[in-house]
Amino acid sequence: MKPIWIVLMVIATLAVAMGIVLSLYRDGRESTAEVQKLIPYAQAREYVGQTVTVWGTIRNVFNNRLAVYLGFTEPRRGSFFVRILKEDWGNFPQHPETLYRPGQLVYVHGKIVWYQGDPVIYVRHPAQITIIKEGSQ
Numbered sequence: 001m002k003p004i005w006i007v008l009m010v011i012a013t014l015a016v017a018m019g020i021v022l023s024l025y026r027d028g029r030e031s032t033a034e035v036q037k038l039i040p041y042a043q044a045r046e047y048v049g050q051t052v053t054v055w056g057t058i059r060n061v062f063n064n065r066l067a068v069y070l071g072f073t074e075p076r077r078g079s080f081f082v083r084i085l086k087e088d089w090g091n092f093p094q095h096p097e098t099l100y101r102p103g104q105l106v107y108v109h110g111k112i113v114w115y116q117g118d119p120v121i122y123v124r125h126p127a128q129i130t131i132i133k134e135g136s137q
Helices: 004-024 041-047 086-091
Strands: 038-040 051-057 060-063 067-071 081-085 105-115 118-122 129-133
Touching (some): 038 041, 041 051, 041 105, 041 118, 081 086
Parallel strands (some): 038 051, 081 118
Antiparallel strands (some): 051 105, 060 067, 067 081, 105 118
């Protein structure tokens, strides 16, 4: 088993690399001078209004035909989640429901906003989500 500090160094390195990749893929709304912040999903509500990278393990994936939701708690309501709107599904190489599954450890980059009282990141492009580790439910 690897010491925890090695695992944390790998995670930090991946976060920096992700920040570099995402800085190349900007839609013009974000400043390239922003400092990348890596936070656990449980702290997302503390960062509403900021552009950050949130990490966590997906617990549920739900499609209501208007959006795909990636939840990090059961039930999803009351905590941070990711929302991928139907209008953006064409930006993904496969339907988002098939790309993201419960058990995956992911980094999600974007601006945290409120949606029906919960913190959310709207994902418009697959470059905003990095799968760190495949997992099982």
